Amino acid sequence: MNALFQQVYDFVEERIGLKTLEAKLMKEPIKGGSRWAYVFGSVLLFIFIMQAITGMLLMFYYIPSADHAYASTQFIIHEVDYGWYILSYHFWGSSAMVVMVFAHMSQVFLWGAYKKPREMVWLVGLALFGLVMAFGFTGYLLPWDQRAYWATTVGVEIMDKTPVIGDFLARFLKGGPTPGQMTLSRFFVIHVMILPGALMGLAGLHLFLFRSAGPAGPFRGTPDELKAKTDFFFPRQVWKDIMAMGVVFLIISTLALIEPVQLLEQATPDPGDYHPEPEWYFLFLFQLLRWKVFSGEFGQFLGAIAIPGLFMLLLVALPFIDRNPERNIFKRPIALLCWAVVMIGITVLTVSAILNREFLD
Amino acid sequence: MTPSPEKTPSVKLAWAVSWSAFWTGFPLKLIVALLLLAAGINPWEGGGLIALLLVSIPIDIWALGLTARTVFLERLGLDIDAPVGFTLWWQGAVLGGLVLGISYYAVSGAVDVGKKVAAGIIGLIKKVFPHFPIAEQITVELLLWTIPVTILALVLLLIWLKLFGWCIKRLIASSGTTSSASYFERVRQWDSARVPDDVGLMITSFGAAMVLVTIAFWMVLPVTTPHPHQDYQMPEVSKPAKPMKPEDALKKTENSLAKAEAILASLEDAKSKESKKPERKGK
Numbered sequence A: 001m002n003a004l005f006q007q008v009y010d011f012v013e014e015r016i017g018l019k020t021l022e023a024k025l026m027k028e029p030i031k032g033g034s035r036w037a038y039v040f041g042s043v044l045l046f047i048f049i050m051q052a053i054t055g056m057l058l059m060f061y062y063i064p065s066a067d068h069a070y071a072s073t074q075f076i077i078h079e080v081d082y083g084w085y086i087l088s089y090h091f092w093g094s095s096a097m098v099v100m101v102f103a104h105m106s107q108v109f110l111w112g113a114y115k116k117p118r119e120m121v122w123l124v125g126l127a128l129f130g131l132v133m134a135f136g137f138t139g140y141l142l143p144w145d146q147r148a149y150w151a152t153t154v155g156v157e158i159m160d161k162t163p164v165i166g167d168f169l170a171r172f173l174k175g176g177p178t179p180g181q182m183t184l185s186r187f188f189v190i191h192v193m194i195l196p197g198a199l200m201g202l203a204g205l206h207l208f209l210f211r212s213a214g215p216a217g218p219f220r221g222t223p224d225e226l227k228a229k230t231d232f233f234f235p236r237q238v239w240k241d242i243m244a245m246g247v248v249f250l251i252i253s254t255l256a257l258i259e260p261v262q263l264l265e266q267a268t269p270d271p272g273d274y275h276p277e278p279e280w281y282f283l284f285l286f287q288l289l290r291w292k293v294f295s296g297e298f299g300q301f302l303g304a305i306a307i308p309g310l311f312m313l314l315l316v317a318l319p320f321i322d323r324n325p326e327r328n329i330f331k332r333p334i335a336l337l338c339w340a341v342v343m344i345g346i347t348v349l350t351v352s353a354i355l356n357r358e359f360l361d
Numbered sequence B: 001m002t003p004s005p006e007k008t009p010s011v012k013l014a015w016a017v018s019w020s021a022f023w024t025g026f027p028l029k030l031i032v033a034l035l036l037l038a039a040g041i042n043p044w045e046g047g048g049l050i051a052l053l054l055v056s057i058p059i060d061i062w063a064l065g066l067t068a069r070t071v072f073l074e075r076l077g078l079d080i081d082a083p084v085g086f087t088l089w090w091q092g093a094v095l096g097g098l099v100l101g102i103s104y105y106a107v108s109g110a111v112d113v114g115k116k117v118a119a120g121i122i123g124l125i126k127k128v129f130p131h132f133p134i135a136e137q138i139t140v141e142l143l144l145w146t147i148p149v150t151i152l153a154l155v156l157l158l159i160w161l162k163l164f165g166w167c168i169k170r171l172i173a174s175s176g177t178t179s180s181a182s183y184f185e186r187v188r189q190w191d192s193a194r195v196p197d198d199v200g201l202m203i204t205s206f207g208a209a210m211v212l213v214t215i216a217f218w219m220v221l222p223v224t225t226p227h228p229h230q231d232y233q234m235p236e237v238s239k240p241a242k243p244m245k246p247e248d249a250l251k252k253t254e255n256s257l258a259k260a261e262a263i264l265a266s267l268e269d270a271k272s273k274e275s276k277k278p279e280r281k282g283k
Helices: A002-016 A018-026 A034-057 A071-080 A082-110 A119-141 A144-158 A166-174 A179-211 A225-229 A233-258 A280-288 A298-322 A332-358 B008-036 B046-075 B084-128 B136-174 B184-194 B199-218 B246-276
Strands: B078-079 B177-178
Touching: A002 A018, A018 A034, A018 A233, A034 A179, A034 A233, A071 B078, A082 A119, A082 A280, A082 A332, A119 A144, A119 A179, A119 A280, A119 A298, A144 A166, A144 A280, A166 A179, A166 A298, A225 B184, A225 B199, A233 B008, A233 B199, A280 A332, A298 B078, A332 B136, B008 B046, B008 B136, B008 B199, B046 B078, B046 B084, B046 B136, B046 B184, B084 B136, B136 B177
Parallel strands: none
Antiparallel strands: B078 B177
16 A cells, blocks of 8 residues: 555656655744744635635525525525535634634734735735625625625625725626615625635735745744744644644634524515614724714715725835834834724724614614 | 743743643633534533533643643743642632632622713713714713723733732742753753654544544534524425335235135125025914
8 A cells, every 4th residue: 555655656746746845835944933823824724715615515505696595595504404504604704714814914913024025925915805805795695685685785885985986886796776686696706706716816926925935933032042943834833723723613613503694584675674784894894984973975985985995005005114123012012002902993893883783773 | 041930920920821721722622512512502501511611621631731831841941740730720720710709790890880980971971962972972881881891800810810820830839840951952842742743643643533523523413404594484394105015015905805805705605604594483
């Protein structure tokens, strides 16, 4: 058996240079050794692969038409063997992806890993962040229940406020005056074809740029300590990555079992008793827009487009504004304070939006 | 330069041990919780909770022992000649029980008082600004009571860490010996404690454990949703008709015919006997 395996290995090695590939992938030195803080990128890749697998399984039964989307989703939940679990895993997996993107970006920010020579890694990472949010937004409509329909309506209305391209974007996505068959078709195509392709391409570029620039390493420790701890990617970092993936899989599965997907009524242009709101990760923005200061045409533009747009621009410009080579977050108090304010702000506004539901009835 | 245990702050030491121990034991506990959930048992109450807590005891002892030894070796250059996991587990559990008990009453009391105070302040603001919008009101009120409550919870956590740090320092003082190994050797030592050098063994055992857990999970996971939609019409499932076996059907018919024949024969027999009987003459 070993001889046969060796023969197969030699055959492939002779043709594609497995040893070189293995050396490139596994023998990459990690300055300061393996760390749990480095697992977020690998975990994101794992979540994406799981989303792709569960998404493909769901597509065997899902019908992307306004007449059948709701019924086929109900069929998946109630009739297909383990369909409820696969759908719930896919649902919670999308939330896990958003959480993990925030965690990954936070780690890169706090560790100063966006600084020279890793500016391009940061920029491509920001584009990937946008894609993940777009995945969540387009996937939310597909079950075609009231929650899906109205979350999309709210989202498209926010998009509509973008100057110059907003009107075109909103009309293109909706494909009509109200969300309907064209909207569903377009969201479906974007969700299962355009975004996965774009994400795979950008994730590949992100990895290539990361490997070219090399890992930033810890921001603390003497050169002797870092040298003593320096290790190859395999086996210790691989082990940590696998463990983290396992934990994430367990958490998503647990959430899928505690709170499996349950649809509301089928989508209609009349919200009835349902109070429209977007997905939970856009709730902070939704709550912000309820503030008096952001009311009116200009206020809505300010809250929905100008402030988030400026924030994203600031993130894009960050590696070029912050040229100080110091990476230790405890020696960068402004950066630490800004990160804390943003995180607390998002948390407080999200909780406020949940509390606000009581006042809507 | 390795810092001495006396100079290392108790809170920092306790945090290093307990944070790592939490994440070391967490995946194993999560597997148990997941299996219970898949089997339809709630792991957060009743029997499920008891089972989870019981399983957590050996996991926590193992996790505390592993991470504490790693921290001692890495940060303090110390080897410990004592049952580290068990000692720290019971001391941490006693302290945890005490601080958690106090925290429960302190935090819930603070939440009640905080909410009342926040509502009072909002009332005052509304007197000055009668049209104080509801969205802003919710956020201001939330911040007013969550900030002091969060500070209180953090202080209680720090108290637990301080006390647990003292326990760790006492253990080090009684059983710690300075390691003669160089920093480089110690790095390899703690790496080996956490990740076995034998990669083949590691992958095989990990893979086997995963396969077992996966099989157990799929065996107990419900096939259809345990939470059906209230309006969803489950299709009526009619009992499938038994498939007809021609041989059996023939045999059955033959038996019925044979029975009928036998009955007919016995009836004819009885009739012929009756007709042969001599007629009784009347008186």
